[in-house]
Amino acid sequence: MINLSLNKKVIIFGFIFTFFSSFGQSFFLGLFNAPIRNELGITHGQFGNIYATATIFSSLLLIWVGKKIDDYEIIYYSFFVILLLFLSSIFFSLINSIYFLAAGIFLMRFSGQGLMSHASTTTISRFFERSRGKALSTIWFGLSSAEFILPVLITYLFVIYSWRTVWQGIAILIILFLPLIVLNTIRHIKLDSREKDQSYFKKIKIKNWRRKEVIKDYRFYIVSLNMLAMPWIATGVFVYQSYISESKMWSIYTIPKAFMVYSIASIITLFFSGFLVDRFTSRKLIPLMNIPLLLAMIVLFHYQHEVSAFIFLGLIGISNGLANVLGSSTWAEIYGVKFIGSIKALTTAFMVFSTAFGTAIFGLLIDNGYTIENIAFISGAYILISLILLIMIRKTLEPIKLKK
Numbered sequence: 010m011i012n013l014s015l016n017k018k019v020i021i022f023g024f025i026f027t028f029f030s031s032f033g034q035s036f037f038l039g040l041f042n043a044p045i046r047n048e049l050g051i052t053h054g055q056f057g058n059i060y061a062t063a064t065i066f067s068s069l070l071l072i073w074v075g076k077k078i079d080d081y082e083i084i085y086y087s088f089f090v091i092l093l094l095f096l097s098s099i100f101f102s103l104i105n106s107i108y109f110l111a112a113g114i115f116l117m118r119f120s121g122q123g124l125m126s127h128a129s130t131t132t133i134s135r136f137f138e139r140s141r142g143k144a145l146s147t148i149w150f151g152l153s154s155a156e157f158i159l160p161v162l163i164t165y166l167f168v169i170y171s172w173r174t175v176w177q178g179i180a181i182l183i184i185l186f187l188p189l190i191v192l193n194t195i196r197h198i199k200l201d202s203r204e205k206d207q208s209y210f211k212k213i214k215i216k217n218w219r220r221k222e223v224i225k226d227y228r229f230y231i232v233s234l235n236m237l238a239m240p241w242i243a244t245g246v247f248v249y250q251s252y253i254s255e256s257k258m259w260s261i262y263t264i265p266k267a268f269m270v271y272s273i274a275s276i277i278t279l280f281f282s283g284f285l286v287d288r289f290t291s292r293k294l295i296p297l298m299n300i301p302l303l304l305a306m307i308v309l310f311h312y313q314h315e316v317s318a319f320i321f322l323g324l325i326g327i328s329n330g331l332a333n334v335l336g337s338s339t340w341a342e343i344y345g346v347k348f349i350g351s352i353k354a355l356t357t358a359f360m361v362f363s364t365a366f367g368t369a370i371f372g373l374l375i376d377n378g379y380t381i382e383n384i385a386f387i388s389g390a391y392i393l394i395s396l397i398l399l400i401m402i403r404k405t406l407e408p409i410k411l412k413k
Contacts, residue, residue, distance in 0.1 A: 015197070015198075015202075016137075016140075016144075018193070018194040018195065019132065019133065019136050019137075019144075019194065019195060019198065020133070020144055020147055020148060021190070021194050022087075022129070022132065022190060022191065022194035022195050023129045023130070023132060023133045023144070023147075023148035023151070024147065024148045024150065024151040025151060025187070025190050026087075026090075026125050026126070026128055026129035026148075026151070026187075027125070027126060027129045027130075027148045027149060027151030027152050028151035028152065028154060028155050029094070029121070029125055029183065029187065030121050030122055030125035030126040030129065030151075030152065031121070031152055031155035031156070031159060032094065032098065032117060032121045032125075032179060032183075033094075033097075033117040033118050033119070033120060033121015033122035033123065033125065034121065034122050034152070034155075035122075035244060035247065035248070035364065036156055036159075036160070036247070037155070037159055037160075037163075038060075038114065038117060038118075039248075040159075040160060040163050040164070041172050042056060044167070044171075044172045045104065045110065045172070049104075049105075049106065049107060049110065051107060051110075054372075055107070056110075057248070057368060057372060059107060059110055059111050059114060060114055060365075060368065061365040061368050061369050062111065062365075063111050063112075063114035063115035063118060064114070064115075064118050064361060064362070064364060064365035064368075065362055065365045066115055067115050067116075067118040067119035067122075067123055067361060068118075068123070068358040068359070068360075068361035068362040068365070069358065069362075070119055071119060071123045071124070071127070071354060071357060071358040071361060072354055072355055072358045073354075074119075074124065074354070075123070075124065075127050075350065075351070075353065075354025075355075075357060075358065076220070076350060076351040076354045077350075078127065078128065078131050078350035078351075078354070079200070079347075079348055079349075079350035079351050082198070082199060082200065083128070083132050083195055083198050083200075084191060084192075084195055084196055084198065086128060087128055087187075087191045087195065088188065088191065090120065090124045090125060090128050091183060091184070091187045091188060091191070093116075093119075093120040093124065094120040094121060094124075094125060094183050094187075095180050095183045095184045096116075097113070097116035097117050097119075097120045097121070098117070098176055098177075098179045098180035098183060099176075099177070099180045100112065100113055100116055101113040101116070101117055101176050102173045102174075102176035102177045102180070103173075118361065122361060123357060123358075123361055126152075126357065127350075127353060127354060127357045129148055129151075130145065130148070130336075130337040130353065130357075131337075131349060131350045131353050132195070132198070133145055133148055133337070134337050134338065134340070134341040134346060134349050134353070135200075135341070135346045135349050135350070136198065136202060136203060137203075138203060138346070139287070140287055141286065141287070141338050141341065142282065142283040142284065142285065142286025142287040142291070142334060142338055143283035143284060143286075143287055144283070145283060145286070145333070145334045145337050145338055146279045146280065146282050146283030146284075146286075146330075146333075146334045147283065149279050149330075149333040149334065150276065150279060152333075153272065153275055153276050153279065156272060157272055163175065166178075214410065214411040215345050215408035215409060215410055215411060216344075216345060216408065216409040216410075216411055217344070217345030217346065217347035217348055218343075218344035218345060218348065218352070219348050219351070220348060220351040220352055220354075220355060223344055223352055223355075224355070227402075228343070228402055228405060228406060231395070231398045231399055231402055232295065232339065232343075232399065232406070233356065233359060234395035234398065234399075235295065235298065235299055235395045235396065235399050236332070236335075236336055236339075236356065236359075236360070237359060237360065237363040238299050238302060238391060238392050238395060239298075239299065239302060239325075239328050239329060239332040240332075240360050240363045240364050240367065241363040241364065241366050241367030241370070242302065242306075242367060242388045242391075242392075243302075243325055243329065243367070244363075244364040244367035244368055245367035245368060245370065245371035245384075245388075246325065246371075248367075248368050248371065249371050249372070249375065250264045252375060252381065253309075253381050256380060256381040256382075257313055257315075257317075257318075257381070258313075259315050259318060260315065263315050263318045264318055264322070266319075267318040267319045267321070267322040267323075268322060270319045270322055270323040270326065271322040271323060271325060271326035271329075272326065273323075273326070274322075274323045274324075274325075274326030274327050274329075274330065275326040275327070275329045275330040275333075276330070277330070278326065278327045278329070278330025278331055279330040279333060279334065282294075282330055282331050282333075282334045282335070283334060286334055286335070286338055290342060291334075291335045291338040291339040291342050292339065292342055292343065292403075292406040292407065294331070294335060295335050295339055295399065295406070296396065296399055296400055296403055297331065298328060298331045298332055298335050299328055299332075299392050299395070299396055300328075300396075301324040301325070301327040301328040301331075302324065302325060302328035302392055303389055303392045303393060303396070304324050305320075305321050305322075305324035305325045305328070306385045306386075306388050306389035306392065307385075307389060308320050308321045308324065309321050309381065309382070309385040310382050310385040310386055310389065336356070336360070337353070340352050340353060340356060342408060343406060343407075343408055344408070345408065371384060374387070
């Protein structure tokens with residue numbers, strides 16, 4: 010990596026950290042659901058309640074710890090996150106009770122989904138200005154790659170090794186590989202380091218908002234309502250995909266096959282969204298973010314044929330690709346980058362919390378006799394209301410420009 014430009018090194022750092030954040034993501038932890046439940050003798054419902062509770066607590070802690078990225082050089086913060094992810098993986102391999110399970114899930118959600126992705130996206134959002142959209146879309150390919158590779162790989166490893174051994178292997182990989190990446194990519198990055206060739210941005214100075222100012226800004230909450238639609242609805246859909254298949258009388262293989270369309274749509278959207286953000290800005294694109302998700306809820310509500318599963322998940326994939334890029338770049342555009350770490354710590358915590366909310370609300374509605382069509386209608390109503398509010402304030406989503 011010695012001969013690479015600093016810009017490319019930062020992107021490599023972001024890509025790899027985003028890939029490794031997958032160890033705390035729902036799609037990855039879900040692969041260990043069955044062996045852990047069988048060993049501990051707990052039900053699906055018990056596992057779900059533990060998972061949701063641990064996720065909520067991890068999101069609360071993230072608000073404070075995530076803010077510290079604004080106070081320390083990224084190399085020191087990254088080593089802290091790596092060490093925590095390593096220790097969390099070791100701990101997860103030692104789970105032997107529901108209490109250890111709760112602690113293990115808390116640690117993996119906090120260090121993996123929370124801090125790894127937070128360190129990655131915050132560094133990219135702060136360092137890049139002119140090409141922020143393309144940089145963010147590139148690093149999110151890391152998670153898409155993990156979603157494509159890891160389920161098959163882990164399933165294969167289960168044939169050879171126990172689930173505990175797999176986690177020990179993950180821990181070894183983390184502690185041997187990630188420090189080398191950090192030392193070879195962001196060693197010289199400072200809090201005020203920026204990409205080269207910023208001639209356009211030298212002409213424009215905007216106000217850098219502190220988090221205490223942001224939480225008093227009504228725009229923050231309306232934008233957040235839209236940002237949170239994707240994580241809570243998609244998580245609910247993913248966790249309860251078997252219920253959807255049963256309700257629609259689809260084959261058990263229909264949704265797993267449709268996930269291929271989801272992945273492809275997400276990757277294609279990631280590719281184009283970076284260019285669109287750099288050309289039109291996130292502020293102008295954000296009203297479009299949840300329209301595919303709204304259409305997906307309409308398809309889920311109205312259609313029964315198995316083909317609709319591919320359309321439904323493909324539309325979710327489009328919104329996912331847009332949300333991954335817009336979810337980071339929008340805040341930097343509106344509120345500046347000086348305190349973006351503390352702002353993103355809050356928004357990332359909201360996102361993690363919303364995934365727990367999605368799991369809980371879907372389960373509650375299902376237990377109370379709501380059909381999947383009812384749930385799709387409720388989800389669609391949420392998207393529509395939040396979108397209308399966003400459209401009403403779209404002209405105010407401009408940064409405060411400072412005089413020279």
